[in-house]
Amino acid sequence: MLIITDGLPRGLGYLSIDNRNVEAPVKNRLFEADTYTCTHCEVVVIMNPERKRPRYKCRGCNHHICDNCAAIREAGTPCKTYRQVITEALEAAERQADSGKSIILP
Amino acid sequence: MARYSASWSSITAAAVADTTTFTAGQAPGFLRSGAATQQLKVNEVYIGGEDAASNPTSFILGRSSTISVGALSVGQNNLLDFTGTAPGTTASFGSTAATTFPQRSSTGYLLDLSVNTYGGIARWQARYGEEITAYGNTAPGGELVLSSKTGTGKSSGHILYEVV
Numbered sequence: 550m551l552i553i554t555d556g557l558p559r560g561l562g563y564l565s566i567d568n569r570n571v572e573a574p575v576k577n578r579l580f581e582a583d584t585y586t587c588t589h590c591e592v593v594v595i596m597n598p599e600r601k602r603p604r605y606k607c608r609g610c611n612h613h614i615c616d617n618c619a620a621i622r623e624a625g626t627p628c629k630t631y632r633q634v635i636t637e638a639l640e641a642a643e644r645q646a647d648s649g650k651s652i653i654l655p
Numbered sequence: 656m657a658r659y660s661a662s663w664s665s666i667t668a669a670a671v672a673d674t675t676t677f678t679a680g681q682a683p684g685f686l687r688s689g690a691a692t693q694q695l696k697v698n699e700v701y702i703g704g705e706d707a708a709s710n711p712t713s714f715i716l717g718r719s720s721t722i723s724v725g726a727l728s729v730g731q732n733n734l735l736d737f738t739g740t741a742p743g744t745t746a747s748f749g750s751t752a753a754t755t756f757p758q759r760s761s762t763g764y765l766l767d768l769s770v771n772t773y774g775g776i777a778r779w780q781a782r783y784g785e786e787i788t789a790y791g792n793t794a795p796g797g798e799l800v801l802s803s804k805t806g807t808g809k810s811s812g813h814i815l816y817e818v819v
């Protein structure tokens with residue numbers, strides 16, 4: 550069994566900024582980077598290959614989150630993913646719809 | 656579920672600050688959920704620069720602080736699967752709003768695709784399961800705005816998304 554212990558995110562998105570056809574002085578002709586999506590706020594994090602600091606992995610959702618959300622999480626705010634927010638909103642809407650259908654008998 | 660391509664052609668963006676109301680044709684487009692309980696999942700954004708001179712432009716995909724109102728036009732929004740059936744309520748995409756234009760939230764940046772539109776290309780693909788979502792028909796969750804914050808680059812491109 551393979552156990553990955555480097556703490557890096559797995560299964561990543563992909564960002565490409567391709568300036569190879571730009572006929573102007575450009576510092577970085579082709580920039581390619583892995584990305585991951587913060588589960589708490591859904592911001593797309595472009596992984597800086599030069600970064601040495603570890604990336605924060607939330608123990609609540611077992612997923613890497615962005616630095617802003619990591620700071621909030623470290624301050625003691627419990628884990629709540631964006632999907633949970635949407636699910637709660639959907640359920641609330643469903644409950645509201647159900648309650649509208651109920652018949653109150655005298 | 657129905658997957659869509661929202662696309663725009665040769666739009667010259669204006670540099671619009673956060674929480675400022677857009678006007679017609681200033682941004683590649685606004686992608687708005689069609690109902691109070693509709694969810695969209697964006698899994699690709701592609702921007703192809705079309706300027707004839709150097710024009711570094713910072714395209715932001717972010718959430719709206721004020722959601723657009725009225726029909727959205729000037730932009731294509733088509734099912735990817737030719738044999739697919741559109742859901743009863745679809746999402747809207749366009750760079751012109753019939754009634755009220757949106758504003759980009761200052762706290763809802765999701766992607767910052769900086770590119771020189773003198774032939775530059777920016778493309779982002781989400782990992783499966785890590786798509787950017789929009790939900791409902793109120794700000795900030797109900798609409799995604801692709802617009803320029805700095806630079807006035809001319810571009811064409813697309814946003815691939817799924818209506819859940």
